[in-house]
Amino acid sequence: MTQRVAIIGAGPSGIAQLRAFDSAKKSGREIPEIVCFEKQDDWGGQWNYNWRSGIDKYGEPVHSSMYRNLWSNGPKEALEFAEYTFDEHFGRPISSYPPRAVLWDYINGRAEKSDVKKHVRFATVVRWIDFDESTNLFTVTTEDLKTGQTETSEFDHVIVGSGHFSFPNVPDFKGIETFPGELMHAHDFRGAERLADKDVLLIGASYSAEDIGVQSFKMGARSVTYSYRSGPMGFDWPEGIEELPLIDRFEGSTAYFSNGMSRSFDTVILCTGYLHHYPFLPSDLALDSPNNVYPDTLYRGVVSENNDSLYYLGAQDQWFTFNMFDAQAWYVRDLILGELTIPSPSEQRESIDAWLERFNAIETAEDEVKFQADYIRDLIELTDYPMFDLDEVTRTFMAWKTDKKKNILTYRDKVYRSVMTGTMADKHHTPWLSELDDSMERYVSAAPREKLEDLA
Numbered sequence: 001m002t003q004r005v006a007i008i009g010a011g012p013s014g015i016a017q018l019r020a021f022d023s024a025k026k027s028g029r030e031i032p033e034i035v036c037f038e039k040q041d042d043w044g045g046q047w048n049y050n051w052r053s054g055i056d057k058y059g060e061p062v063h064s065s066m067y068r069n070l071w072s073n074g075p076k077e078a079l080e081f082a083e084y085t086f087d088e089h090f091g092r093p094i095s096s097y098p099p100r101a102v103l104w105d106y107i108n109g110r111a112e113k114s115d116v117k118k119h120v121r122f123a124t125v126v127r128w129i130d131f132d133e134s135t136n137l138f139t140v141t142t143e144d145l146k147t148g149q150t151e152t153s154e155f156d157h158v159i160v161g162s163g164h165f166s167f168p169n170v171p172d173f174k175g176i177e178t179f180p181g182e183l184m185h186a187h188d189f190r191g192a193e194r195l196a197d198k199d200v201l202l203i204g205a206s207y208s209a210e211d212i213g214v215q216s217f218k219m220g221a222r223s224v225t226y227s228y229r230s231g232p233m234g235f236d237w238p239e240g241i242e243e244l245p246l247i248d249r250f251e252g253s254t255a256y257f258s259n260g261m262s263r264s265f266d267t268v269i270l271c272t273g274y275l276h277h278y279p280f281l282p283s284d285l286a287l288d289s290p291n292n293v294y295p296d297t298l299y300r301g302v303v304s305e306n307n308d309s310l311y312y313l314g315a316q317d318q319w320f321t322f323n324m325f326d327a328q329a330w331y332v333r334d335l336i337l338g339e340l341t342i343p344s345p346s347e348q349r350e351s352i353d354a355w356l357e358r359f360n361a362i363e364t365a366e367d368e369v370k371f372q373a374d375y376i377r378d379l380i381e382l383t384d385y386p387m388f389d390l391d392e393v394t395r396t397f398m399a400w401k402t403d404k405k406k407n408i409l410t411y412r413d414k415v416y417r418s419v420m421t422g423t424m425a426d427k428h429h430t431p432w433l434s435e436l437d438d439s440m441e442r443y444v445s446a447a448p449r450e451k452l453e454d455l456a
């Protein structure tokens with residue numbers, strides 16, 4: 001009997017899985033019946049912008065944490081698909097740090113080309129999944145959000161691609177409950193325009209804090225203050241941005257920091273990260289991990305140690321993104337097709353422990369990038385996904401870090417070479433700091449005329 005595979009989520013990870021099966025089918029292999037459940041009306045996951053915050057139009061928690069004027073925070077050359085390049089999609093070189101809508105277009109382009117939409121049930125949320133040990137089948141209960149109809153069906157395999165940057169981690173701070181200004185988590189942030197002339201406090205010292213703070217500066221905030229727990233980001237901040245240690249308490253609109261300093265703020269944004277949260281899975285199957293590059297209990301970073309037929313894509317903290325999801329999806333596909341096998345539980349544990357030992361020895365950001373590159377290489381070597389020069393991508397990441405260190409406000413104007421095609425990226429027509437329009441139309445329309453004609 002044909003096997004049935006459920007994919008939860010049609011973000012970049014879920015789409016990678018759809019494309020992996022499509023690629024096997026095109027090479028003449030028989031593939032299982034696939035159903036991908038996506039709770040939103042469209043695919044693209046985080047890249048599918050939602051102006052709403054809190055609750056979406058179906059009464060579900062809004063998924064995406066992205067905002068207006070979000071431009072890629074890493075070079076696109078580090079995330080490029082090895083089997084669908086930016087050159088193929090855009091027909092000409094583009095810049096290295098495109099805005100959200102342009103990256104959505106790229107993700108969508110590959111997915112449309114491979115005709116996998118027919119497998120996706122949009123506006124359908126996965127409510128609950130059970131595993132029956134006697135039949136070895138998963139029972140998946142879903143709700144059609146347009147009709148309210150619930151449905152239960154059985155699957156041999158479940159692939160979780162629901163992402164882990166959607167459920168905010170919201171710590172408490174003494175006195176914050178009476179802060180009179182605007183207070184939110186980064187998940188609900190949609191744009192910095194209204195922060196002009198405001199004194200803004202961002203709690204956290206990672207990607208969200210860094211970028212939302214710089215966005216606020218770009219949009220004319222009077223001051224931007226970061227508050228860190230473990231250590232400062234340490235960029236060469238322009239006048240108007242400063243980093244202070246952790247908040248001790250709030251009194252009215254005044255925040256007191258652990259070094260005794262105090263400042264008054266109009267807006268506080270908690271950039272305190274996200275929780276791995278899988279409300280549709282029982283506790284023995286739900287991944288429980290901090291945000292790191294090697295979550296424990298996942299064999300080869302994807303197979304649940306508790307159930308050989310349950311897989312997670314993109315569960316890692318991410319230096320690499322789209323091409324890592326591809327590497328994982330191709331590997332999971334070959335496990336499901338029976339072309340690769342999962343070793344015994346003790347061998348799985350040995351493998352996890354060996355990776356964890358190396359993970360625990362990571363000291364620098366460069367070690368971490370190399371670790372993730374090696375992880376991806378290990379997966380690609382097992383499948384027919386095109387191998388690419390992961391060492392060169394690591395060098396691109398290091399160049400990115402150096403450029404950010406040099407100037408946090410101009411690093412997005414830099415360009416890099418594609419490891420997939422050798423194409424050098426084109427400079428965007430407008431420096432990032434003065435570009436206020438993040439639309440696809442603006443991004444391509446101001447291109448030189450002859451290039452636009454080539455595109456037509």
Ligand code: FAD
Binds near residue numbers: 038073166314318322
């Ligand atoms: P997601 O993109 O989160 O997609 C998960 C999908 O699952 C969603 O479509 C969601 O609706 C669906 N889903 C969830 N639960 C259910 C359910 N119960 N039933 C049905 N469907 C469900 N990466 C980069 O490479 N470059 C960047 O510049 C970058 N910037 C980022 C900025 C922010 C603010 C955030 C939060 C992330 C950023 N990322 C960036 C990382 C981003 O998470 C990945 O690029 C990518 O979107 C992860 O893909 P995913 O498919 O694993 O998860």
Ligand code: NA7
Binds near residue numbers: 169208
């Ligand atoms: P991250 O990268 O998980 O970072 C979370 C940050 O929040 C990190 O600096 C943490 O400090 C800080 N944090 C967490 N809890 C607290 C408390 N209680 N007090 C103070 N600070 C705290 O999440 P991001 O949102 O920045 O990035 C996630 C993704 O979104 C990423 O892929 C980006 O591309 C966009 P720590 O350093 O651990 O002390």
